[in-house]
Amino acid sequence: MVGLSAINPQFLYGCAGIFLFAIGLWGTWLHAHYVRKIISLNVMGAGVFLTLIAVAYRGENLPPDPVPHALVLTGIVVAVSATALALVIIRRLEDAANE
C-alpha cells in the first residue's frame, strides 16, 4: 500500500499519454484504410492532451495550471473539426469510387 502511494500521478499519466501517442502512431502508420488512420490519429492526439494535462496537475490540494487546460480545450475542438473534414473527404472519395 505504501509502495503504491509513492506513484506520482503526474509521471504515471504523463507516461500513459506518451504511450497513447506511440500506439496511435503505430496505427496511423500501418493501417491501410483511411477511417482507421483517422481513429489512430485521434488516439495520438489524446496522448498529447493527456501528457499536457498530466504536466498541469500539481497534486491533490493545489489548483492545476489553467494554461495547458485552455490549450487542450481548444485542441479537442480543433481535432474534432479536422476529423470531420477528413471524414467528409473520405466519404466523398468512396462515393466517387462507387459512381
Next chain:
Amino acid sequence: MNLLDGLWGILDLLLVAVLLLLAMAAVLSSDRRRSMMLFIVFGLVLALVWARLHAPDIALAEAAIGAGLGGALLMATLRRDTHQQTDQFPQHPVVLWGAGVLVMVLGTMIAWGLFSVLPTVEQTWRKGAAVDAQLAFSGVSHPVTAVLLNFRAWDTLLELAVLLAAILGIRALGYVRSAYVTEVAFSQLAVWLVPLLILMAGYVLWAGAHSPGGAFQAGALLAGAGILLRLAGYSHAGLPTTRWLVRLGLVVGTGVFLLVGLGLLGWGQGFLHYPVAYAKWWILLIEMLATVSIGMTLTLAFMGGIPQKEAA
C-alpha cells in the same frame, strides 16, 4: 490516510491500464465497427481521467465533443449496404511487430526526455501563478475561461477561424451520401431532449464565467440537439432554411470576435484588450455568438455539409 492514498494509487493504475488497453484494442481490432465503438468507450474513460486530474472543463468537453461528437462522426461513415467491414493490417507480422517495437522505443525516449527536463524548467515555465495574479482583472472568475477569452484570446480567435476553415472545406466538397438511417422513434425522444439540451447549453455557457463550462461545451450540446433532430428525420436539423442565415451563423462567432478586437484597437486599447469594467460583457457577447457558430459548425459537419434541399 495511507490506506486512502494506496487506494488512489490502485485507481490510477487501473484507469491507466484500461485506457491503454482500450486504445490498443481500438487501433488493432480488425472489425471497423468494433474499432469505432472501442474508440467511443476510450473517450468516455478519458473523460474520467480528466476528472481525476482536476480538469473538469476538459472532462465536459471530452464527453460531449471527443467521445460524443467524434463517435457520431465516425459512425456516420459506416455504410449500411456493406455488412462486414474488416481492416486487416496489410503488412507482414514481422513488419507489424517491428514497427510496434520501434514506436514503443520512441515513446520511452520521449518520456525519458520529458521527465528529465521537466523538474528543471518547472518553475520558469509555469504561467498558472501569473493567471491567478491577474484573474481579478479578467472579467471572469474561472481561470480557464480567463485564459481562453482574455489572456490568450488570440489563440481562441484563431481556433474559431480553424473551425470556420474546416466547415468551409466541408461545404466546398458538396453534399455526401449519408450512411445513417432516420428513425421515426427518435422524434418522440427529440421532443423531450432538444429543449433540455438547449437549456443545458445556456446554463453551461453562463456557468463558464465562474465554474467549468463555456462556449465549447455549450456549442457541443447545441450540436447534440442538431444531430438528434437530424436523426429524427428533420432534413435541416433545426438549422435555418435560408442560406444567408446559415452563412451568418457560421461566421458570426469569428466575425464578432475579430470586430471586437479591432474595435478595441481603434479605441486605443490594443487588440482584444478589454477595459476591465466591461470585460465581463464583451466576453459574454463573444462566447454567446461563438456558441452559436460552434453548434452550427459541428451539426453541419455531422450532416456532411449542405442540407439536401440546397444541394438539389
